[in-house]
Amino acid sequence: MLKAKLRSTQARLGVIGLGYVGLPLSVEFARAGFDVTGIDTDAGKVDRLKAGESYIRDVPSEWLREVIEQGRFRATTDFSVLSEIDSVDICVPTPLRKTKDPDISFVSAAVDEIVKYLHEQMLVILDSTTYPGTTDEVILPRLEQTGLPVGEDFYLAFSPERVDPGNPEWTTKNIPKVVGGVTSNCTEHAVVLYEQTLGPVVPVSSTKVAESVKLLENTFRSVNIGLVNEIALMSDRMGIDVWEVIDAAATKPFGFMRFYPGPGLGGHCIPIDPFYLSWKARETGFEARFIELAGQVNTSMPHYVVSKVIDALNEQLKPVRKSKILMLGVAYKENIDDVRESPALDIMKFLEEKGALVSYSDPHVASLAEAGLDMRSRELTPEYLKGQDCIVITAAHTAYDYQAIVDSGVPIVDTRNALRDFEADNITKL
Numbered sequence: 001m002l003k004a005k006l007r008s009t010q011a012r013l014g015v016i017g018l019g020y021v022g023l024p025l026s027v028e029f030a031r032a033g034f035d036v037t038g039i040d041t042d043a044g045k046v047d048r049l050k051a052g053e054s055y056i057r058d059v060p061s062e063w064l065r066e067v068i069e070q071g072r073f074r075a076t077t078d079f080s081v082l083s084e085i086d087s088v089d090i091c092v093p094t095p096l097r098k099t100k101d102p103d104i105s106f107v108s109a110a111v112d113e114i115v116k117y118l119h120e121q122m123l124v125i126l127d128s129t130t131y132p133g134t135t136d137e138v139i140l141p142r143l144e145q146t147g148l149p150v151g152e153d154f155y156l157a158f159s160p161e162r163v164d165p166g167n168p169e170w171t172t173k174n175i176p177k178v179v180g181g182v183t184s185n186c187t188e189h190a191v192v193l194y195e196q197t198l199g200p201v202v203p204v205s206s207t208k209v210a211e212s213v214k215l216l217e218n219t220f221r222s223v224n225i226g227l228v229n230e231i232a233l234m235s236d237r238m239g240i241d242v243w244e245v246i247d248a249a250a251t252k253p254f255g256f257m258r259f260y261p262g263p264g265l266g267g268h269c270i271p272i273d274p275f276y277l278s279w280k281a282r283e284t285g286f287e288a289r290f291i292e293l294a295g296q297v298n299t300s301m302p303h304y305v306v307s308k309v310i311d312a313l314n315e316q317l318k319p320v321r322k323s324k325i326l327m328l329g330v331a332y333k334e335n336i337d338d339v340r341e342s343p344a345l346d347i348m349k350f351l352e353e354k355g356a357l358v359s360y361s362d363p364h365v366a367s368l369a370e371a372g373l374d375m376r377s378r379e380l381t382p383e384y385l386k387g388q389d390c391i392v393i394t395a396a397h398t399a400y401d402y403q404a405i406v407d408s409g410v411p412i413v414d415t416r417n418a419l420r421d422f423e424a425d426n427i428t429k430l
């Protein structure tokens with residue numbers, strides 16, 4: 001019965017958590033013809049969505065307004081709508097605690113609300129990244145407390161979100177969607193839902209496999225970035241241009257995949273997710289050494305960038321104290337506005353601790369209020385650039401006028417190889 005509703009897009013869908021993952025998913029569901037209700041505890045976000053204003057770059061406000069006008073999407077803070085919902089996706093944050101242990105309190109809070117309204121023929125899917133076992137061991141027992149049997153009266157699955165914000169080629173709509181249900185019937189229901197909207201869909205044998213897929217993907221990235229960061233540190237000692245080495249190695253048509261060094265990991269995924277896996281492995285007495293080592297190398301990178309800034313100042317006979325340092329790009333990567341876990345923030349903090357006068361310019365991040373800092377992006381006038389003692393490029397946004405930045409003559413520490421096409425004495429590469 002539910003399957004037929006899903007197949008005909010007649011099912012009413014809910015999405016809990018309307019952030020980088022949940023909002024694009026909601027809008028794709030609505031554009032595919034479903035009736036979608038997005039639920040978020042942040043009343044400010046809900047108000048903006050009600051006004052047809054998207055706060056996620058990958059979701060144009062026109063798309064949002066279109067589905068609102070067609071009556072296919074609405075946002076609310078009221079979870080009681082779940083009693084009318086046929087299928088709900090959970091897209092809430094899964095951060096780490098200070099101790100680097102998983103914090104699944106947001107998932108638990110969402111599940112607490114679902115339990116209140118769980119009804120027959122309801123599909124529940126967790127999309128938030130988490131450790132293997134969360135769906136079966138944490139969520140399932142709580143939903144079963146309602147007395148409804150899984151796989152018959154309600155369906156439960158895990159389906160990791162793999163979106164890459166700012167990537168125009170691969171989006172929520174066309175990235176293959178991996179799905180693993182608690183029972184085969186659960187998997188089938190989730191597959192039918194996504195087949196109407198996204199694609200292609202990749203069913204796997206269990207929730208644990210689906211949970212592990214996402215963690216393998218992000219651990220793969222973290223470890224390879226850690227490796228290339230270590231190669232960058234070595235190459236620097238040996239006077240070798242690591243960027244040239246990578247470009248030449250990447251001409252090999254097989255067996256090599258390019259990863260780039262940088263100022264450290266950022267965003268809500270790669271710095272965090274591998275520790276979900278190592279934490280769970282530790283429960284079985286297994287020490288995930290690659291994950292820990294990559295974490296150590298990657299978290300050392302902001303300190304390395306600071307040492308490069310100190311060297312650049314030293315060349316000018318300047319101490320860090322009272323030197324003016326301009327950070328170009330506080331987002332964690334190019335052409336996006338996400339500052340979560342951004343290494344630029346660590347670099348700024350370390351430099352300020354040494355007495356530097358730090359400012360930033362980022363066309364995508366007007367203020368750092370979200371990161372708890374009272375700072376606003378500065379305009380890149382020639383005068384402002386010339387007044388600096390050192391410039392650090394931490395996100396290679398395409399919007400920057402790199403010629404003007406180089407022409408300022410100010411020493412530049414380029415952590416992203418953004419100035420690869422420039423030959424100038426004032427550039428230091430990572």
Ligand SMILES: NC(=O)c1ccc[n+]([C@@H]2O[C@H](COP(=O)([O-])OP(=O)(O)OC[C@H]3O[C@@H](n4cnc5c(N)ncnc54)[C@H](O)[C@@H]3O)[C@@H](O)[C@H]2O)c1
Pocket residue numbers: 016017018019020021022039040041042045091092093094106107109110127128129130161162163164165267268269
């Ligand atoms: N950002 C990415 O690029 C990305 C990519 C793939 C997977 N993920 C994973 O997806 C999940 C969500 O990440 P995100 O980047 O969308 O986070 P986000 O912070 O952008 O959005 C999460 C939303 O959930 C809301 N929320 C928190 N608790 C809630 C609750 N109990 N009920 C309802 N709403 C609640 C927040 O207000 C916020 O709007 C995480 O597990 C993350 O690891 C993120």
